[in-house]
Amino acid sequence: CFGTSEVLMAGADGDDSLYPIAVLIDELRNEDVQLRLNSIKKLSTIALALGVERTRTELLPFLTDTIYDEDEVLLALAEQLGNFTMLVGGPEYVHCLLPPLESLATVEETVVRDKAVESLRKISHEHSPVDLEVHFEPLVKRLASGDWFTSRTSACGLFSVCYPRVSSTVKAEIRQHFRNLCSDDTPMVRRAAASKLGEFAKVLELDYVKSDIISLFTALASDEQDSVRLLAVEACVSIATLLPQEDLETLVMPTLRQAAEDKSWRVRYMVADKFSELQKAVGPEITKNDLVPAFQNLLKDCEAEVRAAAANKVKEFCENLPEDSRETIIMTHILPCVKELVSDTNQHVKSALASVIMGLSTILGKDNTIEHLLPLFLAQLKDECPEVRLNIISNLDCVNEVIGIRQLSQSLLPAIVELAEDAKWRVRLAIIEYMPLLAGQLGVEFFDEKLNSLCMAWLVDHVYAIREAATCNLTKLVEKFGAEWAQNTIVPKVLGMANDPNYLHRMTTLFCINALSEACGQEITTKHMLPVVLKMSNDQVANVRFNVAKSLQKIGPVLDSNSLQTEVKPVLEKLAADQDIDVKYFAQEAISVLALA
């Protein structure tokens, strides 16, 4: 970055310190997009060199007309201009930034427009109240009545920032503009207005919320376009939060009920997706009377996407029910629907449910869990879809806290074994990742008895990603169960693989040693692992030999200096003279890293 004074001094007598700035300015119009982009990103440097006066009179007019450029350049420009206030002479001159941002707010690329609006919102706060009415608010009006939809959509995002700071006459005009945009001809503008409705409502006086916003909300919520109606659901949350409880029933609920039963599944999906927010916004009474039946319907919706979205909210919805009637509502209204979802025809619905259903046990307590939920968990553990079973297994901790895992373990084991042997490697990978968690919940005995053999079998899986994950899994198990356990149960098996006829399995031994040495500590490493590694340096496969070198480098820090000097060093020296170039390379690398040269 160049200091202003430095450049100004240089300007006097053709100094070549002007050169870098000159390059930057010229590259604003280079043919290479990357160079233009670089230049735009250093716009502050250029502005600083030009000084505030020339920035305002020359640079900004040029930038205002630069809307032909590539999106990424325009995006960078829109972002830069949001931080440009000081470079045009401070808040007094901040309105000079409006013309270029106005033209950026009308381009057809959404990301650029959104960024321009973001910058405009940012600099709106730097306007004095007078400037806001003289410069900023006219810009908003121009955009709001622009010919193209792009400018009108941009206007939607600017009302809420200027409304609180203008006079009541101007406020009335702003409200009128917003009303117009809510009934615009193009669906894009109505969508933009609908998505900003909540935000605008927040800055309005309560009376206007009741008179203006509610009628706009009702109109948008019955728009002919599905894509507009579904956005009204989001606005519903903010509007409901603003209104006093006694007005909700008459002003908001008719529309919300209508949305929950909309003909279009996309609108109902939106209601399901926003259910927890809606529940909080309307409060406990309306929840009991209205939302419970609505939620039941969504759980039974004919469209699977809607059922899945609702199923995802089961736990949150139940948690947020008023405490006095929570258990009754769940047992009589929600649980029957949940039971049906367990055997839904659609696997996404079942897996959405499986990811939250365990959470109900903490809400319902031990007895209800055993009597009502346990059969559902067990059914889901036997589901044909692996994702459902995985989701149940991954959430075992919630149940463990309430009823203990023993109740489940009989069914758990077959489910785990089946997932562990699934034909799809991604499923196997997913269950491996839950092994440390399961081991913690089930305890070392159960693990040794039932699961240890699975963990070992993964080490010889034919997919590398599984072998790799299995190695990593072993480390986590050792961290959980301790070094002694490792020495007795897994180390012998791992070391046994060093004599496997398949070189890939022999390499797995080395990878395991790499991963385990630290967790197992110096004694086990030196006594049991090191001899095996050293012996493998005579392997006939070069890949194994250079992995020996890499392993030695890895476990070196765990060993004492004596074994390093007397055992490791000679072997590495031998490998450094290997005929294979890679073996040599890694041996030399290990020697230098371990400082054995």
Added chain:
Amino acid sequence: MLSPVLCSELSALEPEYTEADVISTVEFSQSGEFLATGDKGGRVVIFQREPQGEYNVYSTFQSHDPEFDYLKSLEIEEKINKIRWLPQLHSALFLLTTNDKTIKLWKVSERDKQPEGYNLKDEEGRVKDISKITSLQVPVLRPMDLLVEASPRRVFSNAHAYHINSISINSDCETYLSADDLRINLWNLSITDRSFNIVDLKPDNMEDLTEVITVAEFHPHHCHLLAFSSSTGTTRLCDMRSRALCDQHAKLFEEAVDPASRSFFSELISSVSDVKFSHSGRYLLTRDYLSAKVWDLNMEKKPVETYQVHDYLRSKLCTLYESDCIFDKFECAWNGTDSVIMTGAYNNFFRMFDRASRRDVTLEASREVCKRRAVLRPRRVCIGRKRRESDICVDSLDFRKKVLHTAWHPTDNIIAIAARNNLYIFQDRHSPSGHHGVHRIEQETAPQLEDTPPQ
């Protein structure tokens, strides 16, 4: 409107045209100010209507290039299958073009200013002496000759296993559909890396395949309705509100075939080659090999109107099958007020049917008969002996000259006819060119009909 005058004729140099010059699709923009054609060489030509009414070339660009799918060892042709205009909501024009596999969104924009003034070189590009630079110069924008630029904005690829036959933009201006032989996908215009499958006709076992999708189109006003038709002659209407997958149709438009008249060719000729919603959104126009049908969305069991396009070919189906002509996909079009329909035929003929009076006309789009500013003379095909000099005998029809692609201006009585590498644009002889208001009035008066016998 049934007596058009040639107003523009645009073609590559005949007769030395190549296969790549053959026009494969024609489409008016929503306002009618622009007209786009795509050809087998992957090019798109956009025409703009001059104030005098003629259409002149506005922009030409290469939309698609031939490609090779190395995984499937398949060549992907550059031929433009369909073009669809986005409603004009910005100073630039946007259109979707597609070949068999890849859909592209193009922006066509005008530019009339260019930056001038460099610090380190003069405008000719000569490097300035650095030591002489004493001040910084900010470039200024100066007016220049109008430049029309076409730039690809989005590429929607890898979503179709079969050949794309249709694209259609939803009335929400946010989504569009693309259909291939077995599936229909729904896209967001600004998202290229995913699309949603809304119709899937692919059976688990491909040997059970009984029908393929031939065309799909969105309803002009209702964002949730789409129609698609199949090779079995059915057209289905789907409601996207009821479920995410539209495999179950809301309505099925199908006319029962008389079992007595069933023949080997029955299914081939009943395959629907084009479907167009009327501007009002109430009717569907479908085209099969021999006829055009108008369906009322409220009546599924039979069309409200059936128009024979070239019924005289019924005796020639065997020959047409052998020459593969029976698989030709003729398109159809509505006029701006939904009162007249138009569709193509062989021998460079195209036909128009007035719905109210049930009168029709056969016209020819060819160099020999189309004289600028002269009214096109109707043609007549006779089955037996010629009754008039101008009649043409069925046996002398040229089946290599076919009018597959036609388009009607959305409001005015202007039509575009593509015949091989030629594009003919006709307008009503009564319409003073360039006055839209007058055009609309014209359509309400009785159409000018020559004395063709009613069918």
